[in-house]
Amino acid sequence: MRYAEVDSSTPVITDVTSRVEERFCTLSWRWPEGVQAVCIHKTSAEDRESGEVPPSGMKLYTREEYKANNGYRDRLEEIGLVAYTVYIRLTEDGETVLVRQSNAANRIVVSAGKARIYYSILQNKGWFGKQKTVHMAITAEVPVPRDVLCYVKKRGGHPAGKEDGVLFPFVQDFAAGRNVLPPIEIGKEDFVRIFFTDGRKYGLYYELVPQ
Numbered sequence: 585m586r587y588a589e590v591d592s593s594t595p596v597i598t599d600v601t602s603r604v605e606e607r608f609c610t611l612s613w614r615w616p617e618g619v620q621a622v623c624i625h626k627t628s629a630e631d632r633e634s635g636e637v638p639p640s641g642m643k644l645y646t647r648e649e650y651k652a653n654n655g656y657r658d659r660l661e662e663i664g665l666v667a668y669t670v671y672i673r674l675t676e677d678g679e680t681v682l683v684r685q686s687n688a689a690n691r692i693v694v695s696a697g698k699a700r701i702y703y704s705i706l707q708n709k710g711w712f713g714k715q716k717t718v719h720m721a722i723t724a725e726v727p728v729p730r731d732v733l734c735y736v737k738k739r740g741g742h743p744a745g746k747e748d749g750v751l752f753p754f755v756q757d758f759a760a761g762r763n764v765l766p767p768i769e770i771g772k773e774d775f776v777r778i779f780f781t782d783g784r785k786y787g788l789y790y791e792l793v794p795q
Contacts, residue, residue: 585680594683595619597670597690604660609694611656613670621646621673623682624656629665629693644673660696663726664789667693698788699725701733701758703778704795718776720765723795728758732790734781739773746779753781 590596595616603610611624623642645656660666669691672683685691702723709716720735722728730753738749754765770776780786 585682587684588674588681590683590685595672595674596683596685597622597672600668600670600690600692602668602692602694604694604696607660607697609658609660609666609668609696610654611658611668611670611692612654613690615647615650616672619647619672619674623671623673625669625671626658627667627669628662629667642671660694662696663699664696665693666696667691698791699728700791700793701725701728702793702795703733705776705778707776709772714772715769716772716774718768718770720768720776720778722758722763722765722778724758724760724763727760728790730754730757731781732786733758733778733792735776735778737770737774737776739771740775742775743777743779746781746783 588594595618597613597616599612599614601612603612622645624645625642627641650656658668671690674681674683704721704723706719707716708719722733734746734751734753736743736746736749736751743749768776778792780790780792
C-alpha cells in the first residue's frame with residue numbers, strides 16, 4: 585500500500601458530514617464517479633496524521649456497504665473529540681493506493697461526549713484539636729489518569745480555582761467506579777476543593793460533578 589497526492593485527475597472525497605445518536609456516529613460523503621471503495625481511519629482529534637497510517641488502523645468500506653447502510657455507522661467507545669479521515673482506495677498495477685488530500689476535505693471531527701467524574705469531600709472536625717480530617721472520593725465513568733485532577737487547599741474559605749490556594753497532585757490513577765482516597769489532615773480553617781489540572785484541555789473529555 586502507498587499514498588498518492590492529489591492532482592488534477594485524482595478523485596477526491598467531498599461533503600463529509602456526521603450524525604451522532606446514542607453513542608453511534610454515522611458518516612456520509614460524496615463518492616466520486618468510478619470509486620468503489622474507501623479506507624476510513626479513526627483517531628483522537630488531538631492526533632495529527634503524519635506520514636503513512638498503518639493498514640491495521642484502517643477500515644475498508646465499499647460503495648455497496650455504504651448504500652446498504654445509508655452511510656458508514658460506527659460505535660463511539662471514546663470520549664472527547666474524534667476525527668475520521670476517509671481515503672479513496674484505488675488499485676494501480678495491482679497495488680493499493682490511498683489518496684491523501686492536503687485540504688482535509690476528507691476529514692471530520694465529531695464529539696463523542698464527555699465522561700462524568702463525580703467527587704465528594706467530607707470533613708470531620710474535632711472539638712478541641714487544631715486539625716480536621718478530610719475524606720475525598722472520586723467516582724468515574726471511565727478510567728481517569730492521575731494528572732487530570734488535583735486538589736487545592738485554602739485557608740479561610742473554599743478555593744475558587746486551582747490557583748486560589750496550595751495545589752496538590754494525586755499520586756495514583758483513578759479506576760472506573762468509586763475510588764476512596766486516603767484521608768488527609770488539614771487545619772481547622774482550611775478548605776479543600778477538587779479541580780482539573782487543565783480545564784481547557786480536560787474539559788473536552790470529562791465533566792467534573794460535585795456530590
